[in-house]
Amino acid sequence: MRGRNAAIAVSGLFAAAVLGGLAARSNRPAPIRQPPREQAARQLDLGAATLAGSVLFDSAVEHYRGSFEHRGMYVPLAVASATIAASLSGARQPNRMRTGVHVLAMLTGVAGLGFHIYDISKRPGGWSWQNLFYAAPVGAPGALSLAGLTGLAGQQLRTGQVRPDSQSGRALAALAAIGILGDVAEVWLLHFRGAFHNPAMVLPVTIPPVASLCLAGVAAGAGRPSLRTTRGWLWATAATGLAGVGFHAWGVHRMMGGWRNWSQNLLEGPPLPAPPSYTGLALAGLAATRLMEEAHE
Amino acid sequence: MQTPRATGGRAPDVFTPGGWVPMREYDESEEVDFVIVGTGAGGGTLACKLAEAGFSVVAMDAGPFWRPLEDFASDEAEQSKLFWTDDRLVDGENPLQLGSNNSGKSVGGSTVHFAMVSLRFRPEWFKSRSKLGYGFDWPLDWREMWSYYREVEEALAISGPVNYPWGPPRPRYPYRAHKLNAAALALAEGCEAMGIPWTETPIATLSAPRGRARPCVYRGFCVLGCSTNAKQSALVTWIPRAIAAGAEIRDLAMVGRVEVDGRDRATGVHYHRGGEWRFQRARNVVVAGYAIETPRLLLNSANSRFPEGLANRSGLVGKYLTVQSNQAVWGISGKEIRSYKSPPSLALTEHWNYQDEGKDFHGGYCYMSQGPEPQLWANTQLASRGLWGEALIAEMQNYNHQVGLKMVGEMLPQERNAVTLADETDQYGLPIPRVTYSWCDNDRAMIGHALDFMGQALRATDARDIWKQTDDTCHLNGGARMGDDPQTSVVDADCRSWDIPNLWICDGSVFPTVGGVNPSLTIQAMACRTGDRIAAMARRGEL
Amino acid sequence: MSDRYPGYDVMTKRNGPSWNDVTRRVIDNRLATPKGPRFFSAAEFETVRSIADRIVPQRRHDPIPVTDFVEARLLSGQGDGFRQAGVPQAGEAWRKALAALDAEAQAAHGMPFRQLSGPERDGILHRMQNGDLHHSSWGGIPPATLFTQLVARDIVFAYYSHPTAWSEIGWGGPASPRGYVRTGYDRRDPWEAAEVKDGDDAAAIRKNRRVR
Numbered sequence A: 001m002r003g004r005n006a007a008i009a010v011s012g013l014f015a016a017a018v019l020g021g022l023a024a025r026s027n028r029p030a031p032i033r034q035p036p037r038e039q040a041a042r043q044l045d046l047g048a049a050t051l052a053g054s055v056l057f058d059s060a061v062e063h064y065r066g067s068f069e070h071r072g073m074y075v076p077l078a079v080a081s082a083t084i085a086a087s088l089s090g091a092r093q094p095n096r097m098r099t100g101v102h103v104l105a106m107l108t109g110v111a112g113l114g115f116h117i118y119d120i121s122k123r124p125g126g127w128s129w130q131n132l133f134y135a136a137p138v139g140a141p142g143a144l145s146l147a148g149l150t151g152l153a154g155q156q157l158r159t160g161q162v163r164p165d166s167q168s169g170r171a172l173a174a175l176a177a178i179g180i181l182g183d184v185a186e187v188w189l190l191h192f193r194g195a196f197h198n199p200a201m202v203l204p205v206t207i208p209p210v211a212s213l214c215l216a217g218v219a220a221g222a223g224r225p226s227l228r229t230t231r232g233w234l235w236a237t238a239a240t241g242l243a244g245v246g247f248h249a250w251g252v253h254r255m256m257g258g259w260r261n262w263s264q265n266l267l268e269g270p271p272l273p274a275p276p277s278y279t280g281l282a283l284a285g286l287a288a289t290r291l292m293e294e295a296h297e
Numbered sequence B: 001m002q003t004p005r006a007t008g009g010r011a012p013d014v015f016t017p018g019g020w021v022p023m024r025e026y027d028e029s030e031e032v033d034f035v036i037v038g039t040g041a042g043g044g045t046l047a048c049k050l051a052e053a054g055f056s057v058v059a060m061d062a063g064p065f066w067r068p069l070e071d072f073a074s075d076e077a078e079q080s081k082l083f084w085t086d087d088r089l090v091d092g093e094n095p096l097q098l099g100s101n102n103s104g105k106s107v108g109g110s111t112v113h114f115a116m117v118s119l120r121f122r123p124e125w126f127k128s129r130s131k132l133g134y135g136f137d138w139p140l141d142w143r144e145m146w147s148y149y150r151e152v153e154e155a156l157a158i159s160g161p162v163n164y165p166w167g168p169p170r171p172r173y174p175y176r177a178h179k180l181n182a183a184a185l186a187l188a189e190g191c192e193a194m195g196i197p198w199t200e201t202p203i204a205t206l207s208a209p210r211g212r213a214r215p216c217v218y219r220g221f222c223v224l225g226c227s228t229n230a231k232q233s234a235l236v237t238w239i240p241r242a243i244a245a246g247a248e249i250r251d252l253a254m255v256g257r258v259e260v261d262g263r264d265r266a267t268g269v270h271y272h273r274g275g276e277w278r279f280q281r282a283r284n285v286v287v288a289g290y291a292i293e294t295p296r297l298l299l300n301s302a303n304s305r306f307p308e309g310l311a312n313r314s315g316l317v318g319k320y321l322t323v324q325s326n327q328a329v330w331g332i333s334g335k336e337i338r339s340y341k342s343p344p345s346l347a348l349t350e351h352w353n354y355q356d357e358g359k360d361f362h363g364g365y366c367y368m369s370q371g372p373e374p375q376l377w378a379n380t381q382l383a384s385r386g387l388w389g390e391a392l393i394a395e396m397q398n399y400n401h402q403v404g405l406k407m408v409g410e411m412l413p414q415e416r417n418a419v420t421l422a423d424e425t426d427q428y429g430l431p432i433p434r435v436t437y438s439w440c441d442n443d444r445a446m447i448g449h450a451l452d453f454m455g456q457a458l459r460a461t462d463a464r465d466i467w468k469q470t471d472d473t474c475h476l477n478g479g480a481r482m483g484d485d486p487q488t489s490v491v492d493a494d495c496r497s498w499d500i501p502n503l504w505i506c507d508g509s510v511f512p513t514v515g516g517v518n519p520s521l522t523i524q525a526m527a528c529r530t531g532d533r534i535a536a537m538a539r540r541g542e543l
Numbered sequence C: 001m002s003d004r005y006p007g008y009d010v011m012t013k014r015n016g017p018s019w020n021d022v023t024r025r026v027i028d029n030r031l032a033t034p035k036g037p038r039f040f041s042a043a044e045f046e047t048v049r050s051i052a053d054r055i056v057p058q059r060r061h062d063p064i065p066v067t068d069f070v071e072a073r074l075l076s077g078q079g080d081g082f083r084q085a086g087v088p089q090a091g092e093a094w095r096k097a098l099a100a101l102d103a104e105a106q107a108a109h110g111m112p113f114r115q116l117s118g119p120e121r122d123g124i125l126h127r128m129q130n131g132d133l134h135h136s137s138w139g140g141i142p143p144a145t146l147f148t149q150l151v152a153r154d155i156v157f158a159y160y161s162h163p164t165a166w167s168e169i170g171w172g173g174p175a176s177p178r179g180y181v182r183t184g185y186d187r188r189d190p191w192e193a194a195e196v197k198d199g200d201d202a203a204a205i206r207k208n209r210r211v212r
């Protein structure tokens, strides 16, 4: 069955990217005690990989639904896989190829945005709720750009191209804040489409916005809220992302035929791979707070 | 199904294969507050409202009590078991096609196989005589109906557009609209080319889970029964609520006669169940058998005090039966449409319901996208287009490219369109109905306008080989109309018959006019209102 | 006529998620409909077959048993829910129609309807459809009504109740619990019939073989 083959192929791609990235990393012995900057870099790597993983599976599902009508629809799969590998490999030296991958991810996200906007505008109804709900999602490609940016930040931090000071911390906080907000908009749209039929659907549009606000405060250098509070909300956001997979798996089960009818329900039910994008962005936010902390010390 | 299921203190649980829910049962010798004949859009809704208001209710239906998950096959022929296929005669200049096309015989009534389009009346239609100069006024105020529409939309979790383009503002639909299928996209394209608004159809099927009901899977068998429970029929909404509130549903119970005593009060109903005639006593009787069976039952219940039939001192029982025009234009698209996927009518336009200029006829119509299944489609080619032989087989090869627009138009009420009794009898020994129907000039003018307009709209898409289906009608209404005057109506605004104060009629037959939208939402809103009115009257001791 | 959906057989989905138990039961029963005359006499049965041959011509070696299906419907006693005043119930109306067709055939060609050539049968059926037959054996029932609302209708319904006919027109067939996902213009789910595009039969066959 084609659906099953495709699923196996994408999972294989993901596994290869993860293993390849980790293999490249384990070549070098890790330092005994990690400096905060190293910790922040690791969080960024992991955040980028999580975001890219979410994009990989989500675009695989969505573009499979779209029957891969044109070749361009494979691009985000390839680029997301490369981003996973590049992020997890944790380069210590400036590395053109890895930089290239991250920049490519950023550009692919932007191009995807363009394609999706074009797709909406040519449909009957144009910029209508119908098309916002059901045409190619406007926000989704943005996640790939964010993955690229996050990965790039991690790499530059580790290689020393960027200094772990409060300035870089604030910039990163701003990036994560905006990213989370974009994600919130997308989640709100889709949960509104689902009429918030389950009270739990409110969680991902209430917790992450608070985290985003906290990060905005951090980015503004307001000194409030405290880094601790911010971190608390970020961990909650990260957890929301992971719990979301569970909720969505339950959602698939609640569709007609449940998991036995996976060939329909994985596509029509709530998207399994989408929620972890929150986790990825929260990790980026956590890295930002790390940097701020180091700067304070 | 031949044996009743709702017996022994339990009723089928529609949400679980083989499942049961506890159900209160009433003794036949016990005088229940209400016995309701028919459990469809009118009767099912009212049973729920009355039971929730604390009345003792027994609701009977001639049809079986299905569990859709295990009983409904994906098959046209098999699912004709949902239709009212008892013998009926048709005549007149334009004899109606009944059967699958018109009414159901199940607990849940015709809503079990309806197409779920859930539209509100245009406000002026409640006063079409005084405001628009045709038809008859309803004794109801649109603002009051507007709030009951809301109650029904919430009870059915209607999926609809975020903003509705026509009429006074209405609250947001509880659930979001479904994704449009290709047939609906073609409607949208046509409207945009003609420069008129269109919208996603407000529709009674779930776009997200709700309780134990699962969302629509877009299998497209809606008018053959929904095997997923996504469709919010009376069977899966009002009926379970009614049972939970203490109502008893008696399935496979055909009511043959309403008994009336010498003081002009109804005392109960004679019904056929389990192979024998039985009698249920009741303080009030509600007839809700839809526009053919309701008049038939009233006429069949004639006695010495009511020789012309119950509640018929006005002579109007059975008169002013009014259907809706259901003509269509069809064509072949270069694209694959595969309109068998999704509920058939996901997009529509009410432009000609709200636009009065440029019309050479009274009344309005909406039109919507369509998705016929193969048997129905083949028969359309035969009956409406005359195709058979190689021509039919060849045309059927275009099935996946077929695309069409179909109207629901307001026909004008005429006294000569009527339900009467025939000489022949049915399997219960009851005289069968004879349904007489003829179109009037206004009907023909509207159909002509609609076919022209829809034809242009379809031509604006890539459809070719466009042809007109000129013969179809749908939706029965009237036959026991409501009004302000006992001389010219059968029931009052509360659906209470003028002649027999404890006999009520609560279904599509009370419509004085039909408007240009599908009727079920209005029937249910009216039933909700009737339920509230009865409860209020009971509180005041006016029952 | 060339096949528009080569290699597509809706029955390959029988054991997949598109069919549920009740559907399998119903279709199995239909495919096991007993053969031969049960409701009609042998001669009537042949006449029905000779009509069905013209209404839904088939050139397959395993033709859809249209006549048996028509009989099954009449035996079940299930009506359509309406008939024009003056038209008897379905079974009786069918017999009347068959007798009248024979009478018309005798009058025009000197033999029973079932022995006429294809074009001759077509001629009579066309006139029946147009209400242009006037033999007394119609007994005042309009032939056009009998044609459209009974004879041809039952035959068409019978034909399109068979999976082979569904495959022929590329219909998705039974669909529960699994319905459809891709519903826009030119969209096909992998469990639907693939149409021949640009004359590429092989591509369509490949896709249709994978339908489950």
Ligand SMILES: Cc1cc2nc3c(=O)[nH]c(=O)nc-3n(C[C@H](O)[C@H](O)[C@H](O)COP(=O)(O)OP(=O)(O)OC[C@H]3O[C@@H](n4cnc5c(N)ncnc54)[C@H](O)[C@@H]3O)c2cc1C
Pocket: B037, B038, B039, B040, B041, B042, B043, B060, B061, B062, B063, B100, B101, B102, B103, B104, B105, B106, B107, B108, B109, B110, B111, B113, B114, B115, B116, B117, B118, B119, B223, B253, B254, B255, B256, B288, B289, B290, B291, B293, B294, B297, B475, B476, B506, B507, B508, B509, B518, B519, B520, B521, B523
């Ligand atoms: C194919 C089809 C599609 C439709 N699509 C739509 C749509 O999209 N939107 C819309 O608004 N409307 C639609 N309708 C119309 C809608 O279903 C009806 O208008 C509505 O259900 C009528 O409600 P009712 O209560 O008057 O009668 P029904 O819902 O028909 O209920 C009457 C019930 O009474 C029972 N009954 C009758 N006589 C007796 C008796 N003597 N004893 C016991 N029981 C009896 C019957 O068995 C039946 O169950 C559609 C109808 C059909 C047939």
Ligand code: SF4
Pocket: B205, B215, B216, B217, B218, B219, B220, B221, B222, B225, B226, B227, B228, B229, B230, B231, B342, B343, C179
């Ligand atoms: S399309 Fe939706 S509403 Fe219609 S039968 Fe299928 S699941 Fe039910």
